Amino acid sequence: xxxxxxxxxxxxxxxxxxxxxxxxxxxxxxxxxxxxxxxxxxxxxxxxxxxxxxxxxxxxxxxxxxxxxxxxxxxxxxxxxxxxxxxxxxxxxxxxxxxxxxxxxxxxxxxx
Amino acid sequence: xxxxxxxxxxxxxxxxxxxxxxxxxxxxxxxxxxxxxxxxxxxxxxxxxxxxxxxxxxxxxxxxxxxxxxxxxxxxxxxxxxxxxxxxxxxxxxxxxxxxxxxxxxxxxxxxxxxx
Numbered sequence: 109x110x111x112x113x114x115x116x117x118x119x120x121x122x123x124x125x126x127x128x129x130x131x132x133x134x135x136x137x138x139x140x141x142x143x144x145x146x147x148x149x150x151x152x153x154x155x156x157x158x159x160x161x162x163x164x165x166x167x168x169x170x171x172x173x174x175x176x177x178x179x180x181x182x183x184x185x186x187x188x189x190x191x192x193x194x195x196x197x198x199x200x201x202x203x204x205x206x207x208x209x210x211x212x213x214x215x216x217x218x219x220x
Numbered sequence: 221x222x223x224x225x226x227x228x229x230x231x232x233x234x235x236x237x238x239x240x241x242x243x244x245x246x247x248x249x250x251x252x253x254x255x256x257x258x259x260x261x262x263x264x265x266x267x268x269x270x271x272x273x274x275x276x277x278x279x280x281x282x283x284x285x286x287x288x289x290x291x292x293x294x295x296x297x298x299x300x301x302x303x304x305x306x307x308x309x310x311x312x313x314x315x316x317x318x319x320x321x322x323x324x325x326x327x328x329x330x331x332x333x334x335x336x
Contacts, residue, residue, distance in 0.1 A: 112263075142324065151313050151327040152264070195263070208254075208325060212263040 111135060112198050114211035121186050121218055128182040129214045131196030138209075140199040141172055141179050145192045146213065152195055155181075186218045222248050222318035226328035233304055233335055240300045241331045243314030249294035250316035254325065255287070258311045270297040304335040 114131045121127045133141075141158035156163065158170040158179050169182040183190055196211035223246040233239050243253055251272045256264040268289050269277040276289035288300040297316075301308055311332050315325040 149311075149332075151330045154324050154326065157324065207266060207269070210263040210265075212261075 110211075111209040112196055112211040114196050114214045116212060116214060118215040118217050121216070123186055123188060123218055123220055125186050125218075126182065126184050127186055127216055128180060129194070129216075130178050130180045131211050131214075132176075132178045133196075133198045133209070134177070135198070135200055135209075136174075136177060138177075138198045138200045141170075142197040142199075142208075143168075143170055143179075143181050144195040144197055144210075146195055147192050152197075155194070183216070186216075188218050188220060191216060191218045222246075222316070222326040224314065224316050224326050224328040226314055226331050228331060229329060230332045231334070233333070235305055235335055236303055238300055238302045239304055239333060240298055241312055241314075241333075243297045243299070243316070243328050245295045245316045245318075248316075248318050250297075250318075251294060253291060253297040253314055253316045255289060255297075255299050256313045256315070258313060258330075264313065267299075272297075301333065304333070306335045309333055309335045 112133050119127050143155040144152035145155045146152040156165050156170055158172050162171045167184045171180045193213040193215050195213045198209045225244045227242045253270040255267045258264045266279050267282045270289045270291040272291045272294050278284045286302055291297040311330050313327055313330040315327045
């Protein structure tokens with residue numbers, strides 16, 4: 109079983125719509141969670157960290173559910189520029205590690 | 221956010237040659253950097269953890285003699301793909317942990333390697 113699993117999508121939504129998707133992780137010892145955004149043929153860029161209490165950054169809301177071992181990302185009022193692949197990233201602290209496990213990404217396409 | 225650069229951004233080489241990729245943290249010191257590779261429509265796969273002043277730690281299945289990593293300073297790590305083969309063609313991305321904030325990883329822009 110993969111450490112981090114995401115629905116690959118694609119999610120095709122009109123401008124202004126709300127889109128949400130989840131990511132599950134298998135290691136209950138995971139301690140840090142992130143959403144990264146990756147545009148085609150580009151490097152991932154940090155979108156937001158995910159905190160236990162949930163957090164919001166503008167139109168983006170991230171939630172963490174430790175009991176069910178998943179995190180979610182919700183995008184409100186979608187813009188054309190939100191079209192990208194969203195990577196779920198999970199970290200488990202080791203003795204000298206800071207390894208990240210990446211999901212394969214969820215593709216979102218926002219259409220005019 | 222923190223800035224990480226990579227050079228070159230794109231390289232085409234012949235089978236059997238070696239290619240060196242540089243990763244630099246531009247505005248912070250990074251004792252630890254990471255090297256990933258990514259195939260089309262696949263997730264990033266960690267290849268190795270590069271530690272300044274010591275040997276790199278390679279992930280299972282990654283040949284350390286083929287992918288040479290050197291982290292000679294706090295701002296520079298290099299990945300050398302030796303005796304490259306067409307199956308080594310991939311997108312190679314480095315990242316570094318910024319000590320500012322929550323220890324998030326910041327990624328370089330990546331290097332697209334094509335071996336002919």
